[in-house]
Amino acid sequence: MADCVPVRCPSCRREHAYTPATFPCACGQPLTVPVLPGGVATHVRQRTWKDSWVKLRCGACGRTDDWPRPEVGCACGVVIRPAVNLGAVGITPQGTAAGAGVPQGSLPAADPPPGGVPSAGVPRAVRRPVFVPVTIRTGQDAVTAAAAYLRWLGFSGVAQDRDRPVSGVDVRGTGVLARVDHSTSSARLRDVETLWLACLHENAVGAFFSLAGYRPDAQEGAGRLQVPLFALDLTGTPRPVNAAADRLIRTAPPAGGH
Structure with missing residues (x-):
């Protein structure tokens, strides 16, 4: 490791x-x-x-x-x-993937979820197999990575939404909708609100995935609307960036998942 x-x-x-x-x-x-x-x-x-x-x-x-x-x-x-040591040889003696068992940053030791330990009555974390990320080289890879992550969380029927230009939703499954921003600009508040409205209309859980992070107003709005935000890196491993995302990891799948 x-x-x-x-x-x-x-x-x-x-x-x-x-x-x-x-x-x-x-x-x-x-x-x-x-x-x-x-x-x-x-x-x-x-x-x-x-x-x-x-x-x-x-x-x-x-x-x-x-x-x-x-x-x-x-x-x-x-x-x-992070800064990369370009003078070093990129090799490790072990064959075990770093962070095996949970996505890197799901519940980081240095950044505990807001509120600390869940209080009585809050569902405990779901046991899951090792998450296998999808390396991102294209925009379509980012959508594939987000879909794989939602399946790993436990949602069923997860697939790309072909009507995305109209709905603003890139991935949908049973009880879940997701938007994937693979552009080079930070995600906007309007995009977060569009996903929230779609989830409200379909009574579904939402998840937003972004390769370039989020603008401050988008993060603030997501906190107010309780929209889970995830940051994607090119390894294809999503990392939660707000409390709603931490809760989704701990409690998914909701009713309708498996």
Whole structure:
């Protein structure tokens, strides 16, 4: 398993305990993008596909390839990018994926869910198998990753919504609707409100996934409307960025799930 590295958000100064994800090289050996301990993280303000990848050489076979640059979704609503040690060889001796068992950041030790331990009467966390992320290289991959995550949470009948241009919903399942923003701009309040209205109309739970984080007004509005917000990184691992998302992870699936 890759070592846990402290990463400080340049916006709110909150420190995260981050464990880089591990992926298999074409030769079969596990490879981890080496995060630089003590490096200065940057705020992802304008996302481009070119800047979202880093070239690394496998220490086992010598192959050089593109790998997703590590990213962390902070509770303040921004996406931060830890510094990468480009002089290191991206390889780990173990074959165990970092963060196996739960998505990285689902319930981070450094950032406990608001309110602390659930009070009596609140459902306990659901036991789930290991989540297998979908590496994001295209916008469609982001939608696929969000759908896979909702299935992992326990929702049934999850599939892409072909009427998205009208409804503003990218993924729907039994009792759940989701919007996936894979653009290079932070998600807007209007987009969060559109999802909330769709959920209200269909009496469904909502989930918003964004690759570039959220504008402050969008995060504030989501808190007011209780819309779960998740930050997606290029490993395809969603991370909760508000209390509603933490609750969804702890209590899903609702009635209608499995």
